[in-house]
Amino acid sequence: MRVFGFLTVYWRDMLRYFRFRTQLFSSLLQPALWLAFFGIAMAANFDRIMMGDTGALPGVPSVGYFTFMAAGVIAMNVLFTNLFGGFILLFDKNWGLMREMLASPMPRRDIIFGLCLSGVTKSSFQATVIIVIGLLLGVAFFVGKTAVEVAGSLVGIFAFIAVFAIGFLSLSTAIALVTESPEGFQGVTTLLTMPVFFASNALYPTDAFPEALQWLVAVNPLTYLVTGIRHFAIGDHFTAIGVEYLTTTGDIALAFGALLVFAVVTFALAWRTVERAVIT
Amino acid sequence: MDDAIIRVDGLRHRYGDFAAVDGISFTIGRGEIFSFLGPNGAGKSTAINVLTTLLRIQEGTVKIAGHDLASDPQAVREDIGIVFQEDTLDRDLTVAETLEFHGRLYGLPRAERAARIAELLELVELTGWAKVRTKRLSGGMKRRLEIARGLMTRPVVLFLDEPTIGLDPQTRLRMWDYLQAVNREGTTIFLTTHYMDEADRLSDRVAIIDHGKIIAEGTPLSLKNALGEDIIMLCTGDDRAAEAVIRGMEGITGVKKDPAGLTLLVAGDGTHVLPVVMHRLEEEGITVISVNLKKPSMDDVFVHFTGRKLRDNSAGEGH
Numbered sequence: 258m259r260v261f262g263f264l265t266v267y268w269r270d271m272l273r274y275f276r277f278r279t280q281l282f283s284s285l286l287q288p289a290l291w292l293a294f295f296g297i298a299m300a301a302n303f304d305r306i307m308m309g310d311t312g313a314l315p316g317v318p319s320v321g322y323f324t325f326m327a328a329g330v331i332a333m334n335v336l337f338t339n340l341f342g343g344f345i346l347l348f349d350k351n352w353g354l355m356r357e358m359l360a361s362p363m364p365r366r367d368i369i370f371g372l373c374l375s376g377v378t379k380s381s382f383q384a385t386v387i388i389v390i391g392l393l394l395g396v397a398f399f400v401g402k403t404a405v406e407v408a409g410s411l412v413g414i415f416a417f418i419a420v421f422a423i424g425f426l427s428l429s430t431a432i433a434l435v436t437e438s439p440e441g442f443q444g445v446t447t448l449l450t451m452p453v454f455f456a457s458n459a460l461y462p463t464d465a466f467p468e469a470l471q472w473l474v475a476v477n478p479l480t481y482l483v484t485g486i487r488h489f490a491i492g493d494h495f496t497a498i499g500v501e502y503l504t505t506t507g508d509i510a511l512a513f514g515a516l517l518v519f520a521v522v523t524f525a526l527a528w529r530t531v532e533r534a535v536i537t
Numbered sequence: 538m539d540d541a542i543i544r545v546d547g548l549r550h551r552y553g554d555f556a557a558v559d560g561i562s563f564t565i566g567r568g569e570i571f572s573f574l575g576p577n578g579a580g581k582s583t584a585i586n587v588l589t590t591l592l593r594i595q596e597g598t599v600k601i602a603g604h605d606l607a608s609d610p611q612a613v614r615e616d617i618g619i620v621f622q623e624d625t626l627d628r629d630l631t632v633a634e635t636l637e638f639h640g641r642l643y644g645l646p647r648a649e650r651a652a653r654i655a656e657l658l659e660l661v662e663l664t665g666w667a668k669v670r671t672k673r674l675s676g677g678m679k680r681r682l683e684i685a686r687g688l689m690t691r692p693v694v695l696f697l698d699e700p701t702i703g704l705d706p707q708t709r710l711r712m713w714d715y716l717q718a719v720n721r722e723g724t725t726i727f728l729t730t731h732y733m734d735e736a737d738r739l740s741d742r743v744a745i746i747d748h749g750k751i752i753a754e755g756t757p758l759s760l761k762n763a764l765g766e767d768i769i770m771l772c773t774g775d776d777r778a779a780e781a782v783i784r785g786m787e788g789i790t791g792v793k794k795d796p797a798g799l800t801l802l803v804a805g806d807g808t809h810v811l812p813v814v815m816h817r818l819e820e821e822g823i824t825v826i827s828v829n830l831k832k833p834s835m836d837d838v839f840v841h842f843t844g845r846k847l848r849d850n851s852a853g854e855g856h
Contacts, residue, residue: 265641273629353627354638357686360589361642362614535592 262363266371267378269354270345274379285383288334289390296323296330296394299460303498318495320397325497327396328486329459331387331414332421332479335380336453339422340446342376343429347442350434355536365534369430369527376426377419384418388490398490410489417485417513424478424520427527434530452477459483462500478519481512541600542567542694542725543588548597550583557583559749560597565694565727565742570720573729574736574835575746581729582622584746585698588727589619602693615643618692618724620683622699628672632663632682635671636689643690650689657685661715677708684715688724695719697728701735713739733835743835745842753842761833764841765790767807768833769814772798774824782821783814798827 275281300322313319346368349355358368392398399407429446436442456470457463457479466474474480488504495502543565550558558580565571573581586592588599590610599606602616626635633654640650658664661681671679680700687695700716701709716739720726730736736743737757744754753760773779776799783801784792788810791802803810807830818825 262642262644265638268641269627269630269634269638272634273627276629349627352624354625356591356621356625357619357639358642360591360614360619361639362611362644363642 262367263370263374265363266358266368267374270372270375271378273345274375284334284338285386288330288383288387289394291330291333292323292327292387292391292394292396296326299326307499313496314501317501318400318492320491320495320497322498323395324397324491325487326460327387327391327398328490329457329483330391331384331418331486332457332459332483333454334383334387335418335422335482336425336479337450338379338383339376339425340429340449340453342372342379342426343431343433344439344442345372346430346433347436347439350534350536351438355534359534359536365531366528368531369427369524372430373423373426373524376422380418380422381415384414400492413489413509414486417482417489417516420513420516420520421478421482424516424523427520427523431523431527431530434527434534453479457483462498464500478516481515484512485509485516540566542569542602543571543727544598544600545588546598548584548587548594548599550580550587550592550595556749558587561744561746561749561751562597563744563751563754565725568720568723568725569741570716570726570728570739572736572740572743573727573746574731574733574743574839575729576731579731579746580749581731581746582698583749585696585727585729589617589696590614615690616693618687618690618695620680620687620695620697620700622702624679624683626671626679626682629670631668631670632658632674633667635682636686639686639689645690653689653691657688660688660718661685677704677712680704680708680712681715684712684719688719692724694725694727697726699730700728701730701732709735733839737835745839747843753838757835760838761835764833764837765802765804766832767803767805767810768831768837769801769803769807769811770798770829770831771801771814772826772828773818774826778821779818779823782817782823786814786817788813 303322346355349358359365388396388398399410402410432445433442436445452473456466456473457477458474459479463471463474463480484504487502488509491497491502493504493506541564543563545564546562547560548558548562549556549560561580561584563571573584575581583592587594588601588606590606590613594607601613604612604616606613627638630638636654636657637650640653645653654667655664658667661684663678663681663685666674666678671682674682684695684697684700687697697716701712704712713735716726716728728735728739740757742754742756743760744751745760746752753763755763771779776794780792780794780799783789783799788804789801790804793800793802801814811828811830815825815828
């Protein structure tokens with residue numbers, strides 16, 4: 258009976274998610290606007306810089322910047338959704354249901370489980386919407402793939418998204434449980450946003466980064482998510498803005514493994530934090 | 538079978554060096570309404586937070602509904618309902634969803650949840666508000682919803698931390714009615730309050746708590762009787778002389794002098810003692826400026842046991 262306590266937490270978070278229409282709508286519109294404005298503008302710039310030279314290699318498919326960054330926009334959306342997704346616990350802690358949950362017979366880890374499940378659901382839903390809008394705007398995903406292959410690619414993409422979402426949502430709940438105020442939470446998460454988002458391959462190739470930044474890129478979970486999405490959405494071998502991308506099955510397994518480790522570590526951290534939380 | 542539903546022995550809780558609860562023991566019988574009466578900061582909330590498992594027990598033993606608090610907090614949680622001091626509602630969920638969430642949290646089956654929600658909304662007169670978000674409710678309605686929530690799982694004991702804090706007098710009276718109705722159905726009620734009238738009117742038994750210790754315990758009536766039956770308050774031209782005259786008079790069990798005048802504790806019916814007192818003072822040539830006769834209140838009880846007045850400020854503090 259108590260095994261499914263996390264479904265209660267999930268149910269309530271979903272109620273809230275679909276209740277605030279404006280928030281829901283804007284969270285879906287924002288990535289579309291990134292694609293439409295940043296994507297199209299930057300694509301034009303890259304075309305000018307490359308002066309028509311796409312850096313294409315013979316026999317290797319070449320994709321435009323727009324398609325390249327679309328994977329990054331999906332990843333960015335998943336990052337933001339989950340990095341801020343723990344905020345509800347801060348809200349509950351200060352003004353809401355936290356005490357009720359902690360005093361109930363439900364195991365505390367179910368609070369984290371439930372919110373993770375909700376983070377995965379929101380992320381998958383939003384990613385689906387972005388993919389659809391992207392395809393409509395001309396993003397060249399799944400080119401030359403059969404329906405079965407597309408389905409397989411989607412499974413891969415959503416598996417990456419799910420693990421990544423659990424990782425950042427857990428981190429976010431841990432932060433929410435130890436910070437006192439919305440401002441504190443906002444401060445810490447915003448501070449994390451910058452390096453995670455910009456020291457990654459989401460919007461541009463990272464090959465030309467200085468060495469210190471390269472290190473940051475290599476330990477950045479966002480890099481692995483973007484790599485995974487590109488592998489499944491674009492292909493295992495392609496060129497974009499003059500850079501060759503080649504990912505073997507081993508690379509992808511490694512990337513997925515890295516995300517799994519990240520998720521397990523942050524989940525353990527969140528679990529420990531919630532077990533120790535004292536709210537009176 | 539043990540008739541006590543709560544048995545607390547030597548409970549102590551420290552924050553650092555400060556003992557917020559300093560070695561209290563008491564028992565609560567099945568079906569009782571029991572109050573902790575004390576000023577803010579007396580240790581009431583700390584005690585209730587330990588009893589409801591929100592704070593880990595540090596010292597002492599507690600048994601609630603037959604479960605040991607230290608070794609089996611999970612079983613305790615299953616058997617209690619809690620109404621917290623502050624609002625703990627999600628303002629964006631509706632009244633019905635709030636109860637639904639609680640029912641799911643405790644693993645109540647779907648059919649039972651629906652039945653309980655309908656029944657409890659009826660009890661606290663919120664049926665018409667079921668689909669309204671809690672942020673639209675008044676303070677009194679929120680409290681009623683929280684009481685309904687505390688009752689969702691048919692708890693053996695319902696804990697309420699300052700249940701009527703910040704409510705207007707009319708709403709408080711209705712809240713007491715609800716609690717008495719709930720109690721009549723068999724729920725044991727433990728509440729903390731710093732309102733004298735609440736402890737007096739609502740409780741079967743009261744424990745007066747101050748500086749983390751229980752300093753008096755009994756039925757409201759027995760506590761008041763401990764003071765003597767009636768109280769005469771006198772203000773005279775010469776309180777010191779008056780005190781000397783009155784002390785030792787028949788029927789007077791105690792005299793207290795303070796800047797405001799004299800307080801006489803009367804063993805029997807004050808209406809018969811008062812004329813005698815007035816007559817004696819007149820004989821001694823002591824002028825009486827004012828006189829007041831009253832039955833003792835919980836206020837007097839509190840002053841008697843703690844030596845000070847209970848500040849009746851409504852701002853709740855954490856401990």
